[in-house]
Amino acid sequence: MDKFRMIFQFLQSNQESFMNGICGIMALASAQMYSAFDFNCPCLPRYNLAYGLGILLVPPFILFLLGFVLNNNVSVLAEEWRRPRGQRGKDPAVLRYMFCSMAQRAMIAPAVWVSVTLLDGKCITCAFCTSVPVETLGNASHPGLSQGEMRRVLARIPCKEIYDGQELIANEVAIRYLRCISQALGWCFVLLMTMLAFLVRSLRPCFTQAAFLKSRYWSHYIDIERKLFDETCAEHARSFAKVCIQQFFEGMSTDLAAARCHPPRKAPADAGEAAEKLLGIIDQGTMNTALKSWHRCKPPLHLHPPALPSGNGWAGEEQPPVHPPVPRREMAAYYSGV
C-alpha cells in the first residue's frame, strides 16, 4: 500500500508524468483486453474479411477516442480555443502544441492493439484466408470446384474442426503461411511506429526549439492558471457562504426578538466563545423557525457590511436571489498583465 501510494504521489506531482502513467495503463489494458477477447472467426466467405478487419481497426479507433476522453487537458484546450479574445491574444502555436501532445499520447494504446493483433495472427488469418495462393501452396488442379465453392472451402481454414479442403490445401500450411505474413506485417508496423516516434522527437531540437519552449511554457501556464483560478474561487465561495449564513442567523434572531417585543436574549457575558457561536438563538422555538425559514426562504446572495445595523437579512418569501460579485468569465473584463 505504501509503495503504491508513493508511486501514485510521484505520478501526481508532475502533470506530465501523470499523463504518461495513464497512457501506460491504457496500453497495458489494451493488451489485456486483446488476450481476454474471445476471437471467433465466422468462417464464411464475405463475413471473414469484415470480421477480421473490424476487429483489427474498430477497437483502436475506440481506444484513441478514449485516450482523448481520459485526458484532462481536452477541456483546457477546448476552453482556450473557444474563449473570446478579450485583452489576451490567442496563440495558435500553443493550441497546436496541446493538441499534438494529446494526440501523441492517445495514439499509444491503439498502436499496441494493432501490433498485438498482427503479431498474434488470428485476425489476418481470418480476414485473408480466401486469398491464399492455392497454386503455389496446394493443389489448384483439384477437380470439381467452382470459384464460389473454392472460396467457401478456403473460408473455413481458420475453423479447423469443420475444414474439409485437406486435398485442396493443407490446413496447417495455409495457417502457417498467413500467420507468417501477419507477423511480418506486425513487426514492420512496430518498426515504422518506433521510427516515426524517433523522428518526431529528434527533429524538433533541430528545427523549432525556440518555438517549442515558448509553446510548452504557455500551455503549462494556461493549465496552472485555470487550476489556481478554481482554487481562488472556491476560497472566495467559502468565505462568502460563511458570512452569508452568519448574517442570516443574526437577522433571524433580531427579527424574532422584535416580533416578541423584547430584546434578543443575550447569553451571559462570561460564557465565552461558545456563546458567540450560538448567534443569539438559544431556544427550541427560535431554532425551529430558523430552520423552516432557511428551507422556505433562503437569504439573498447579497452581503451587507457588518458595521451597519444589521438590517433585515430575511427578505421575505418572494424575492429572487441577487447574483454575488463573483467574477463570471464571459461577462467581466478579463484584465491581466500578460
Added chain:
Amino acid sequence: MDRFRMIFQYFQSNSESVMNGICGLLALASVKIYTCFDFSCPCLPWYNMAYGLGIMFVPPITLFICGLILNRQSLVMLEEWRRPQGHRKKDLAVIRYMCFSIMQRAMVAPIVWIVVTLLDGKCLICAFSGSVDPEKFVGFANIGLVQVQQLLAKVPCKDDELMRNNTSRKAVSRYLRCWSQALGWSILLILIVAVFLTRWLRPCFNQATLLQARHWSNYIDIEQKIFEETCCEHSRLFAHKCILHFFKSMRQEIKLHSFSFPRQGEGAEGGEDLLRGITDQDQVNKLLKMWYYEKPPLDISRV
C-alpha cells in the same frame, strides 16, 4: 517499504541511474517479448530465410530505437549539438561522450534479444534448414533437388505430416541448434571480453579528458532540468499574480458600482522576488528566445 523508497529515491536522484534502470527494464522486456512471441516458421522454401532472419534482426532495430527514444539524454545531446553558439562554446568531446554513452545503453536490449534468439535456436533452424547439405543426412540424401528443398524447408515444423516421425528431421534440427547455440555463446563471450577490456584499459588513455567530458555532460543535463523547474515555478507565480490582480481589479469595478462589501483580505503577496522582474508575455518570450539563441557564458564569478 523503507528499502524500496530508498532505492526509488536513489534512482531518481541520479539521472545516469535512471537511464541504467530504463536500460535494464528494456532488456527484461526484450526477453519477455521473446518468450511471449509465438514463433511460427512458415516452412516454405524462400519464406523461411526471410522470416527467420527477420525475427532475428527487425525487433533488435526496434528495441534500439526504443532505447534512444526513452533516453532523455538523447534529446539533451541533440539540443546541445544543434544550438547556436552564442556566448558559450561547443565542446565536441562532450557531445561525443554523450553520444557514445547513449549508444552503449541503447545497444543492451537488442544484444539481449539476439543472444536469446541464438541460444533458443528456433530462428536459425527456420532460416537455414534449407541451406544444410542434404548428403550429410540419411533421410534427405539421394532425393531430387527441388523435392529435397521442399523437405528441408519443412524441418522446423515438427507436426507436419511429412516430418512427424522423420529421424533425419531431428538430426538436422539438432545440428542447426548446435551451431546456433555455439554462435550465441561466442557472441556473448566476445562482448563481455570487449566490455571488460574497455573498462579496464580506459584509464590508460585520456583519463583527464574523459573526466572533463563526463562532468560537463552531467552539467548540461542538470542545467536543463533546473531550467525546466524554474520555468514551472515562474509560471505558477505568474499565474498566481495574474489572478490576484484580476480579482483586485474586479473589486475596484465593484466598488465603482457601489457594492460595498469589503474583501476579507487576500493571501500573502510573498514570492515576488522569484518572478525576477519578468512580468509580461513579451519578456518571458524574450527570455526563452535568449536562452536558446545565446546561452550565458559558463562564468558565474561576475554574478
